[in-house]
Amino acid sequence: MTESTSALEASFLQQAVELHQQGRLQPAQALYRQVLDLNPRQFDALHLLGVIARQQGDAAQAIALISQAIAIDGQQAKAHANLGAALLDAGRADEALASHDRAIALLPDYAMAWSNRGNALRRLGRLDDALRSYQRAIEIQPNYAEAHCNRAIVLQDQARYLEALGAAEDALNIKDRYADAWFARGNALHCLRLLPDAVESFDRAIHLRPQWAEAYSAQGSSLFKLGEFEAALDSYDYALKLKPDHALAHYHRGNALRSLGRNAEAIAAYRAALAHGDNPETIAFALASLGVGATPAVLPAEYVRxxxxxxxxxxxxxxxxxxxxxxxxxxxxxxxxxxxxxxxxxxxxxxxxxxxxxxxxxxxxxxxxxxxxxxxxxxxxxxxxxxxxxxxxxxxxxxxxxxxxxxxxxxxxxxxxxxxxxxxxxxxxxxxxxxxxxxxxxxxxxxxxxxxxxxxxxxxxxxxxxxxxxxxxxxxxxxxxxxxxxxxxxxxxxxxxxxxxx
Known part of the structure; x- marks a missing residue:
């Protein structure tokens, strides 16, 4: 490579990184590719192109690009951590865990790798191990809002609702404009039966992320528990406007309609939930309770649990x-x-x-x-x-x-x-x-x-x-x-x- 080519490569790479940091992904992507035209084995360009692919929702391309970068230089902890995140996006939790472990072996105090390792452990159902991983991330970086929020999610999974609330609020004390943490806080408050506060918390999440169907649906569930069936119905309708195939929102919308005595509409909502993949047993007994279809012999075990x-x-x-x-x-x-x-x-x-x-x-x-x-x-x-x-x-x-x-x-x-x-x-x-x-x-x-x-x-x-x-x-x-x-x-x-x- 000539000196002028090397200088051009460095210039393109610097410009690409600056654009990437500004969130201007497409022009950054174009410049990373120009770097690779000059030097197909340029580690940073391959790695960061993979990061952009993940940001764009293309986990397979992210895995391919970051793996190519690691084949060139396997000693970069950040690349292993980013590969782990992409593998988890692709549902490959065991491989994701191994990638995060390699990142931590290279850089033991890498807080992000510890937190993302916790995400992989959670996906694998190893909740206590996930909590320990998040806690290690927080010990390394106490103001790591994402690790606090992830910890809240696992505590919620373990039905440790008061602790989940505390962890979500720890995240919000660090980063107030954090939709995921407001959502986690709302879930904990809902399960603690602090329903007006839960509604307000979901509202904060929606304000920060207006297109979040799951937050509207969760808010509907808290309003339903409060007996505010019309308001709950409005929340479910918003959720379905944003995500028409959201089976759970269709099901809960059916419950709200049934509570309002609008049984024909409730039946239609339950059938929509079934069409979008809800549990057939759950829908069968919901319909049977409205006189539609055969009465099931038992309620579904998963529903009761x-x-x-x-x-x-x-x-x-x-x-x-x-x-x-x-x-x-x-x-x-x-x-x-x-x-x-x-x-x-x-x-x-x-x-x-x-x-x-x-x-x-x-x-x-x-x-x-x-x-x-x-x-x-x-x-x-x-x-x-x-x-x-x-x-x-x-x-x-x-x-x-x-x-x-x-x-x-x-x-x-x-x-x-x-x-x-x-x-x-x-x-x-x-x-x-x-x-x-x-x-x-x-x-x-x-x-x-x-x-x-x-x-x-x-x-x-x-x-x-x-x-x-x-x-x-x-x-x-x-x-x-x-x-x-x-x-x-x-x-x-x-x-x-x-x-x-x-």
């Missing part, structure tokens, strides 16, 4: 103070009257946060609990009283046990299961001969079980009695129960005690 993971932090307060929930005490009193016993091996089916534990422990030598929601089980463990807690599907858990328990209790669980025959069969096998089965249901009429607009099942007493006889149980008692309060009205239920006759 997600519902209660989000519900865990305020579950007890809502049930006891808002819904006047008395079922655990009622079932306890019924058991003491109808089937008194002591030193029992007991299983609490769908134990939730453990509201039944203080009652059941009084006459149980061993108390096991099972639930779909790990967040609920964490609350049950903190309450205490259980010898073992399992996060598992109910039928699979019961299948693994035969002649195991003297007593099985299911308080307010069968509102999420329509067809109870598979449960009854498995409970009977899991009970010792003569074992008791005590549970509650909401009282239905007409069909054996119906799915109500509340997304809860109701069962007739005749169905329960017939099913008990068919599956090897004797009916010891069935009593009317005030299951809960809803919108000022009492929801009628039944409390039932059966005995295993085998």
């Amino acid at each position: 997600s519902l209660f993971d989000q519900y865990a932090n305020h579950f007890d307060e809502h049930l006891l103070q808002v819904l006047d929930y008395q079922t655990p005490a009622f079932l306890d009193g019924m058991l003491r009257r109808v089937a008194p016993a002591a030193d029992l091996d007991t299983v609490d089916i769908g134990c939730g946060t453990g509201l039944c534990a203080p009652y059941l422990k009084a006459y149980s030598r061993r108390l096991d609990g099972v639930d779909l929601s790990q967040q609920m089980l964490d609350k049950a463990a903190a309450r205490g009283g259980y010898d073992e807690l399992a996060c598992a599907d109910l039928l699979g858990y019961l299948d693994a046990h035969t002649d195991r328990w003297d007593l099985a209790v299911a308080a307010d669980v069968f509102v999420y299961i329509g067809d109870l025959q598979p449960v009854f069969e498995r409970v009977r096998r899991a009970l010792k001969p003569g074992g008791r089965f005590c549970f509650s249901v909401e009282a239905g009429d007409g069909a054996d079980f119906t799915l109500r607009p509340t997304n809860r099942y109701a069962h007739t007493l005749g169905y329960i009695e017939r099913l008990a006889n068919e599956t090897g149980f004797e009916l010891l008692a069935a009593e009317p129960l005030a299951a809960r309060q809803e919108n000022g009205a009492t929801i009628a239920g039944h409390a039932v005690v059966l005995r295993n006759t085998t």
Whole structure:
């Protein structure tokens, strides 16, 4: 290369970097390419062309260009970190993690690599490791707003909502005009039931990024929880104007329309959600609750798990103070009257946060609990009283046990299961001969079980009695129960005690 060519290359590169730093990507891109016309092995031009490709959303081209640069000089930590970011964009999280590890090996105090490494770990589901990686980035660079925000996102994923709120606010204290941090703050506030503050936080995110469909949808969810259904509908409509294929916004829009009594429009919204890829089981039960299609036998497990993971932090307060929930005490009193016993091996089916534990422990030598929601089980463990807690599907858990328990209790669980025959069969096998089965249901009429607009099942007493006889149980008692309060009205239920006759 002649001296004049070398000078021209350096001049083009300097101009390109300046344009790149100004955000003028296309002219910078053109100059980087002119550099490569002069010197096809120019590391910086290849690397930074790859960075621009990633900024333009072309992960494959970014990976190809940055990999070429690394083949020329593999000792540049920034190139490995940028390759890792592009690999993560392409969904190649394991390779992304390896790239960030190589960057850190070359430059141990590289805060951005530690933070981006956390992103790869999060994608791989290694949330505790991700938190440690973000924390290391913050130790190196305490004013690293992105690392604080990323930490908030992982804490949110772990349902550590108060800590997530703190991390988001740490990010905002550093960089106030930071849409992602306002969004993370809104998500934490929503889950902490600080709903007006959540709405305001999502509003700040939208102000900074007006085309953000997900922020409008999230704001709609907080407005919906506040009972502001018209405002929620407006938010979902904005989200869908920006992103017409946003399945979750279609689904939540259906919920808002249903709450407004606009059932025909709700049905259309649910069908749109399905057309754009929403879970068919979730849509089937939403439609069934409006009288469209066959009634599903059970609610989708993922729906129930997600519902209660989000519900865990305020579950007890809502049930006891808002819904006047008395079922655990009622079932306890019924058991003491109808089937008194002591030193029992007991299983609490769908134990939730453990509201039944203080009652059941009084006459149980061993108390096991099972639930779909790990967040609920964490609350049950903190309450205490259980010898073992399992996060598992109910039928699979019961299948693994035969002649195991003297007593099985299911308080307010069968509102999420329509067809109870598979449960009854498995409970009977899991009970010792003569074992008791005590549970509650909401009282239905007409069909054996119906799915109500509340997304809860109701069962007739005749169905329960017939099913008990068919599956090897004797009916010891069935009593009317005030299951809960809803919108000022009492929801009628039944409390039932059966005995295993085998």
